[in-house]
Amino acid sequence: MASKSVLTPQAEDFPRWYQDVVAKAEMADNGPVRGTMVIRPYGYAIWERMQAEMDARIKEAGAQNAYFPLFIPESYFHREAEHVEGFSPELAVVTHAGGAQLAEPIVVRPTSETVIGEFMAKWIQSYRDLPLLLNQWSNVVRWELRPRLFLRSSEFLWQEGHTAHATYDDAAAYAKRIHLEVYNDFLVNVLAAPTYLGIKPPSERFAGAINTMTAEGIMRDGKALQMATSHELGQNFARAFDVYYQSEAGQAELCFTTSWGASTRLVGGLIMLHGDDNGLVVPPRLAPIQVVVLAVRDEPDVNEACEKVATALKAAGVRVAVDHGRGSFGRRITDWEIKGVPLRVEVGPRDLAEGRVTIVRRDDAQKSAVALDAVAAIAPGLLESVQAAMFESARRRLEESTHDVTTIHEALDVAQTGFARLAWSAVGDEGEALLRTEAVTVRCLLRPDGSIPVSDTEAGLHCIVAKSY
């Protein structure tokens, strides 16, 4: 393929392949301030689709969107001890505004537990106000010394959910519901991303959380990527921000809170989970463009046939782009492959004479000749086949890259190229320290049947050990 020369092959240099795809698929550019990024229209269209799919699931789970300020007084961060310790090294600080030095420095939000805690305290009076279920779509800033587009950027876009509950059980159940019904449902059914669902070991929890659930996906190079996290915050932030409610019995009681987030990092995950040497491969349910109709040559009857096919596809509810035949056909194919559009419909003068077009799948390059009039009827089912095949293929890679081992040294070995699974009891603090010397971490703890544990102290837990982004 022509595209072989366009992108660095994955096997040759995976990080460079990633950079090439981000640039050539016109996903993003580096911003002028170190670590910031410009998300280009195609990359942003993918993010908008992620937002729409997650937002619908968040609303279905009963949370309401709101918006809290970008600027947070620095003093707020000092109210929760672990939180300030965890975030201090990453904060960007505004010291001047409106032409004058500020009396108190202002932090550009790295996450919003603190400021939202302040308002939860104001809005919650009685048990009738609970649960309070909020979500916010916003930008956040965490200063990055080794930035990487989408994966680690000083500014990124995300949603952060924040909820308050009357009881520990209710908070834990809601965090788990979000993890399964919002994140995992989105990952499995839209992003075609199988993951290990589990909890973080205490050393890897969110700063201020008592429990952090994660979804760990496997990238094409065998490294893990944390796709989304859901935190039980216990009463830590409620205590720091006086989030009390009056119980039915008339007592003042401290709330239990949760927070949960997923970010533009998922775009990086999409690239590395499904991408190949020809570029991005976007699952059909996510794709902003599901089908591209390509004119082989720029001729009136070919273009007309393309428009006709596109109109029929749109009427069938398919997201379509038309590429009229300007410029080299091969080059245009390469460009659409790099962008990972799931199906390509090629319309040429010769095929047209026979009333046929060619449909090419991006995931497995299979071609089929189809009657011009049948494209719109065939495409929706074919898109669903691609979606299913992509999930199945990613699931197989996850399974084949996971190896059961019994010792920490075996785990270290396996983690050079994939995921090691072993007994959590075989790791311990010393084991974690040893893993870290080779940039390997415990990605998550899970039960032998794959379900999510309630706590890291449960007996018989397994853990997944890997290198990660």
Next chain:
Amino acid sequence: MASKSVLTPQAEDFPRWYQDVVAKAEMADNGPVRGTMVIRPYGYAIWERMQAEMDARIKEAGAQNAYFPLFIPESYFHREAEHVEGFSPELAVVTHAGGAQLAEPIVVRPTSETVIGEFMAKWIQSYRDLPLLLNQWSNVVRWELRPRLFLRSSEFLWQEGHTAHATYDDAAAYAKRIHLEVYNDFLVNVLAAPTYLGIKPPSERFAGAINTMTAEGIMRDGKALQMATSHELGQNFARAFDVYYQSEAGQAELCFTTSWGASTRLVGGLIMLHGDDNGLVVPPRLAPIQVVVLAVRDEPDVNEACEKVATALKAAGVRVAVDHGRGSFGRRITDWEIKGVPLRVEVGPRDLAEGRVTIVRRDDAQKSAVALDAVAAIAPGLLESVQAAMFESARRRLEESTHDVTTIHEALDVAQTGFARLAWSAVGDEGEALLRTEAVTVRCLLRPDGSIPVSDTEAGLHCIVAKSY
């Protein structure tokens, strides 16, 4: 009505009425950092509806969404002389990040012409890349000394469109298209907001623009609010950021750019344009909740009937909330009136026995008895009647508050309570200076037939003079 005691009457103290509505309708709160705001779920749901409606129109006009960084190097602002002069007093500046002092201070974007100019220069090679039509939904920061929720906040949410074109004519035509097909269409058909469409006098232009189009609406207190603006930037930013393209003839040519924006200020406009002494009045096409179904009492058969009505309304495409009968009926009516929900369906045990419910319009308080089974069939048409009546009533207020005058002194007099219209040639620099001594400004210049002039130098122009937010 009970609500009379809840809100300060408009006639008594309009600014306090505004504050009361924002608080009691649970629209927003002041943030902890001066001038910032917390947009609460109901206020945010209204903003989301505004976003959805404007975003669809922006995409229809061919622009694509993208995302540019929050942080801009301070030096960028110095490249366009008028721009830096206009924005310097309002900038928030990051001087520390990642635990260290920064070599160059970073500005938190007040608007993105500069950083987007930088990337336009990178992405545009030839005339084939033009026009480049971009839009961004984001937060921006302009330090406010006298902040007011939604109307003037140090951080606000908005969309900012940025486009580059090969010719002056193409840029001017596109800016006008956006102004009419995105903003005015949204204002008229969704927000039910009649405005004066015109251009700003040179003294009131956006910093760096050669022409600024505006839409000036009238608030209930007779003051003007600028609802959206569209700027022709000429070649000012293209020159500052080297945005060149290669013409068909192979020459390097400077682009012409535009920018255009509308913000959460529109939520303030919504409140002050349609609100009354009972609270907010939301036009049905905008309303996140178009119909609230109220149980008069918390009884099983009443609640069941409410759910039945709500289900039928949802099936008819109506956005519905159900209020089961907990707490005082009068108090609940007051709360829904404050929130401005266009239609209220009251379901009581007595009506129910007769198979009837009562529908109450928020805009004119008209009540009608309707068969339970007929609600879903009647509501969509009734909502459209409310929408039309709200626009007509706002249009009449705009017309009745506008008075034609001939001298600047008459204009000053009229502008104490409404809009003065007079010949632009009767104003001049001295006239503008005189108006400003009483906080009155020229809101826009327009042609005698109400259409938008191309330039402030056109002969025979009128102008609208008013106090403003």
